[in-house]
Amino acid sequence: MKVAFFSTKSYDKEYFSRFNYDNFHELTYFEVPLNHQTASLTVGFEAVCVFVNDIIDDKTIEIISANGIKVVALRCAGFNNVDFKAAKSTNLKVVRVPAYSPESVAEHATALILTLNRKTHKAYNRVREGNFSIENLTGFNLSGKTVGVIGTGLIGASFCKIMLGFGCKVLAYDIQKSADLITKGVQYKNLDDVLIESDVISLHCPLNPETAHIVNAGSISKMKNGVMLINTSRGALINAQDAIEGLKTGKIGYLGIDVYEQEADLFFQDLSESVIQDDVIARLISFPNVLITGHLGFFTKEALEEIATITLNNLSGFESGRELVNEIKS
Numbered sequence: 001m002k003v004a005f006f007s008t009k010s011y012d013k014e015y016f017s018r019f020n021y022d023n024f025h026e027l028t029y030f031e032v033p034l035n036h037q038t039a040s041l042t043v044g045f046e047a048v049c050v051f052v053n054d055i056i057d058d059k060t061i062e063i064i065s066a067n068g069i070k071v072v073a074l075r076c077a078g079f080n081n082v083d084f085k086a087a088k089s090t091n092l093k094v095v096r097v098p099a100y101s102p103e104s105v106a107e108h109a110t111a112l113i114l115t116l117n118r119k120t121h122k123a124y125n126r127v128r129e130g131n132f133s134i135e136n137l138t139g140f141n142l143s144g145k146t147v148g149v150i151g152t153g154l155i156g157a158s159f160c161k162i163m164l165g166f167g168c169k170v171l172a173y174d175i176q177k178s179a180d181l182i183t184k185g186v187q188y189k190n191l192d193d194v195l196i197e198s199d200v201i202s203l204h205c206p207l208n209p210e211t212a213h214i215v216n217a218g219s220i221s222k223m224k225n226g227v228m229l230i231n232t233s234r235g236a237l238i239n240a241q242d243a244i245e246g247l248k249t250g251k252i253g254y255l256g257i258d259v260y261e262q263e264a265d266l267f268f269q270d271l272s273e274s275v276i277q278d279d280v281i282a283r284l285i286s287f288p289n290v291l292i293t294g295h296l297g298f299f300t301k302e303a304l305e306e307i308a309t310i311t312l313n314n315l316s317g318f319e320s321g322r323e324l325v326n327e328i329k330s
């Protein structure tokens with residue numbers, strides 16, 4: 001198929017070229033994101049391949065459908081950036097990579113917890129400057145702590161198992177309980193109880209109207225004083241302004257985020273020579289107990305291999321008229 005590939009980075013080209021055997025699909029790489037302003041680039045293509053911050057809204061869909069695009073191949077799991085009503089009205093198929101490597105994100109959430117807690121990033125910098133003092137680097141034992149997990153799908157389940165391995169008590173909230181996790185020792189509770197009882201809270205649910213700003217002033221007020229909050233899911237699960245207030249009062253003791261509601265204007269770019277115009281992220285960066293990574297939870301070689309293989313299979317499946325197992329029908 002002729003595929004217009006948006007938001008391309010060097011690693012996308014590397015992995016997709018490697019797994020696109022015999023150049024089976026004709027991939028044209030664009031660095032710009034897909035949105036209604038760039039949608040005109042899709043003339044002459046049959047498919048688009050997009051990532052987390054491409055905007056496939058009604059305006060984009062109208063243009064790409066008119067240009068002959070038949071399928072949107074998301075090279076990610078989340079799909080909150082697609083307007084499905086508009087896609088359905090133009091018979092545009094949407095496929096994704098539902099599970100590429102849940103461990104990659106679960107392990108990244110764990111890295112955020114351990115870094116924030118044991119302050120290895122600060123210790124590393126100190127030692128490089130000849131400062132071997134350990135003053136103010138006190139952490140806490142994760143073993144024996146209560147960890148609350150919101151969303152126990154593929155990534156949440158992997159994260160629960162890691163936390164159980166650390167000797168934590170794991171509480172969970174999900175609209176669907178996992179019998180397997182219950183057998184392993186995870187205790188499902190209502191959302192409030194998870195918020196009230198947890199020392200560490202990690203978000204692993206999708207972004208949808210029910211979960212948008214699930215962390216807000218009201219829910220933060222229910223959390224333990226000094227709670228550690230981790231978000232590797234989608235930025236808009238947290239009201240960042242409310243989190244800032246929580247950090248200022250000390251209610252939130254640690255914040256680790258791999259995603260940010262306004263990340264589309266920031267992440268996946270080198271802005272080191274620019275003045276950041278987003279005052280919310282600038283304030284978040286200023287806290288000594290906030291750790292931000294730029295959406296790299298998925299970024300392991302195992303995950304990149306799976307993403308490329310499954311996305312290319314999704315496109316082949318569409319082209320050959322096979323049942324689209326990874327189609328999103330919502």
Ligand code: NAD
Nearest residue numbers: 078151152153154155156174175205206210232233297298
């Ligand atoms: P999944 O579909 O396997 O699991 C999501 C879970 O959330 C399900 O168990 C579902 O029942 C639950 N859920 C849905 N609505 C809920 C609600 N209102 N309250 C509580 N739970 C609810 O998805 P996954 O593969 O585990 O991925 C989870 C999220 O992680 C994705 O939606 C995506 O946003 C994010 N993600 C981030 C990265 C990254 O690089 N940081 C990579 C992949 C995925």
